Amino acid sequence: MALKVLTANRLKDGEVVYYNHAEGWTPTFAGASIARDTETVETLQKTGAAAAARNEVVDVNLIDVMHDGDDIKPLRLREIIRASGPTTHPQFAR
Amino acid sequence: MYRYDEFDAAFVAARTKEFSGQVERRLSGELTEDQFKPLRLMNGVYLQLHAYMLRVAIPYGTLNSRQMRKLAHIARTYDRGYGHFTTRQNIQFNWPKLSDIPAILEELAEVEMHAIQTSGNCIRNVTSDQFAGAAADEVADPRPYAEILRQWSTVHPEFSYLPRKFKIAVTGAEDDRAAIQFHDIGLQLKANEAGEIGFVVYVGGGQGRTPVIAKLIADFVPEEHLLSYVTAILRVYNLHGRRDNKYKARIKILVNEMGTDVFRSEVEAEWSHLKDGELTLPDADIGAIQAYFAPPALPDRAEGVVTEIAARKRLPGFDEWRRQNVAAHRHPDYAVVTVSLKGIGDIPGDATADQMDAIADLAERYSSDELRVTHEQNLVLPHVARADLPAVFEALEEIGLATANAGLATDIIACPGLDYCALANARSIPVAQDISNRLADRQQQIGELKIKISGCINACGHHHVGHIGILGVEKKGTELYQVTLGGSADQNAAIGDIIGRGFSFEEIGGAIETIVDTYLAERLGQEETFLSYLHRAGSAPFKEALYGPSSKAA
Structure with a gap:
């Protein structure tokens, strides 16, 4: 199955965040927990819905990610740009 | 320039307070995202990829130096030091925190600005010719009519929940700089043989997934009937426009499906009930609004010709910039300057807070305190004495905004x-x-x-x-x-x-x-x-x- 990561935008400031099992919502893609099986995907789904219901985050999505050498990166360009910031502003790279 | 009356000021203040309360309730969890989303959209707040985005209206693209300085201040204080001027003559801030938006709106209200109706299925910011009130080729200044439309359409109870968004553009010149044939309603001012002012009316233009050139439905609607005629159009649309399919909900689809002649006759039938009624604009009211847009006093500055010739020799690049970015003003001693926000390799439409401040200074000093935003994502100094063009050019060079490319391949x-x-x-x-x-x-x-x-x-x-x-x-x-x-x-x-x-x-x-x-x-x-x-x-x-x-x- 496709690897998945849980992402959202923080309610208060809109910042892009990723979910980590141990630390909760983190601003870096590298810190995201990766779901490799359907059970973990379901857990992430529930976690995301609960966080949205608690008004911590908005626009909660499970996104597809893939291996890129030793690293993991989002599959779609949209998510690559969300993870790293606008390509037009290297000074805002995350 | 238009100045808020007591009603405008009270309305914007009340709306700012109302939305601040809604933001507060969202942050405390009293409102869910589903409840809040339509409210934030009515106030110009989107959620984009990286952050919230705030779209601030610049009615018919006109603003003064104080307003531009406020935009610079907002960019610097609540955002990341820049703003993005859009094809709808608005400005967008890309990084505001939701929790800061009430404060931003309060600051905007201080200078008679807001973000109301910059999103949602309502009548959006009315756009106009960026050279309005200055152009040599103009029948009349379109902005008083745009302002009348703004007042009429703001929280209009009948037209706040249309099938889809609705965009109106008004121009006063034959040479269309406002893309009126690609708007839901495009209005072109013209004078009839008796010298009376009226409107050529186009309906059902637009781009998006179904690009359509607007259809001409009226050759001359006298100015006093502007609101009754536009109301008739909106009523036909509001009644017959599709609400079952977002992609078929714009008026352009309705006009195409009905056919121009049927649509026109529906509008005429509706108009026959409205014409000469309470929506008729009294001359005094039109005159009162026009007074706000009275052209600034522009003293003769005949020395401009000589100053320009001298500058051509003295300032490298001036001649090219003069040729490309300077247009004819109705006063022969003056000119209309396009300030390009399209530096070579730069981001179209972006301006830094420092640039905004510098342009505000130029507007105050050289352009009767007026600025314009163009739908091509540039800025305009509408009333610059030709004698001051060299000084303006040098000042723009200092802030990196003297690119001589208006209308050229890099003006993207x-x-x-x-x-x-x-x-x-x-x-x-x-x-x-x-x-x-x-x-x-x-x-x-x-x-x-x-x-x-x-x-x-x-x-x-x-x-x-x-x-x-x-x-x-x-x-x-x-x-x-x-x-x-x-x-x-x-x-x-x-x-x-x-x-x-x-x-x-x-x-x-x-x-x-x-x-x-x-x-x-x-x-x-x-x-x-x-x-x-x-x-x-x-x-x-x-x-x-x-x-x-x-x-x-x-």
Whole structure:
């Protein structure tokens, strides 16, 4: 199955965040927990819905990610740009 | 310039307070996102890829130095030091915190600005000719009528929940700089034989996934009937417009489905009940609004001719900038200056807080405290004495905004695209930057060429009406760019045709260069513009150059 990561935008400031099992919502893609099986995907789904219901985050999505050498990166360009910031502003790279 | 009366000020203050309360309740969890989303959209707050985005209205593109300084202050204090001027004469801030938006709106209200009706299925910010009130070719200043429409349409109870968004543009000149034929309603002021003012009315234009040129439905609606006639149009739309399918909900679809003649007769029938009723504009009311837009006192400054000649010798680049970015003013001693926000390789429409402050200073000192935002994402100093042009040029050079490219190949419209926008499928800005760098050295030689880029089918970058249009789509997970040729947003309105298969992100800049090279090699001379050449030669030479000889028959 496709690897998945849980992402959202923080309610208060809109910042892009990723979910980590141990630390909760983190601003870096590298810190995201990766779901490799359907059970973990379901857990992430529930976690995301609960966080949205608690008004911590908005626009909660499970996104597809893939291996890129030793690293993991989002599959779609949209998510690559969300993870790293606008390509037009290297000074805002995350 | 228009100044808020007591009603305007009280209304904006009340709305700011109301929305601040809604933000507070959202942050405390009293409102869910589903409940809050329509409320934030009515107040110009979007959620984009990286952050919230706030779209601030600049009614008919007019603002003064105090307002521009406030935008700079907001960019610096609540954002990341810059703002983005849009094709709807608005400004967007890309990084505000939701928790800061009440404070931003309070600051905006201090200078008579707001973000109301910059989103949602209502009548949006009314746009106009950026040269309004200054242009030499104008029948009358369109802004008083745009202001009348703004007052009438603001929280209009009947038209706040239309089938879809609704955009109105007004121009006072034959030479259409406001793209009126690509609006839901396009109004062109004209004088009849008796010298009375009225409107030519176009309906059902638009871009997006279904580009349509507006249909002419009235040759002359006398000015006093502006509101009753526009109300009749909106009523027909509100009643018959589709609400079952978002993509078929704009008035352009209704006009097409009904047919222009049937639509016109429906409007006329509705108008017959409204005409001469309470919506009739009294002369005194029109006059009162017009008084706000009374032209500034412009003393004769005949020395401009001499100053300009001297500056040509003294200032490298002045002559080129004067030729390209300066237009005729109705007062012969004055000129209209386009301040290009399209520096070579820069992001179209972006201005830093420091640039905004500097432009505000220039407006205050040299342009009767007036500024304009253009739908082509530039700024305008509308009333500059020709004698002051050298000083303005030098000041713009200092802040990197003296690029002499108005109307040329590097004066590109580009939407924010996939670098910011949650709807986008492909990047627009880097494509614009690449093309700008590629064509900068040759743009004078190329002459008038409008390149417009959208990062999705919603067409915020106006690609349908670009002489060269570029539409970014997502295909098999990568960006693909379709090229259209022959669009035009002015009085000779046209929608571009797709030339052939699309190009990758890496290829698109080169493809545009190939198109430009083909034109330069084949044109009869510099006086044959890109569009004239395309009309004469057709698209075959471009197809052959892009795809090889085999495409000739295609």
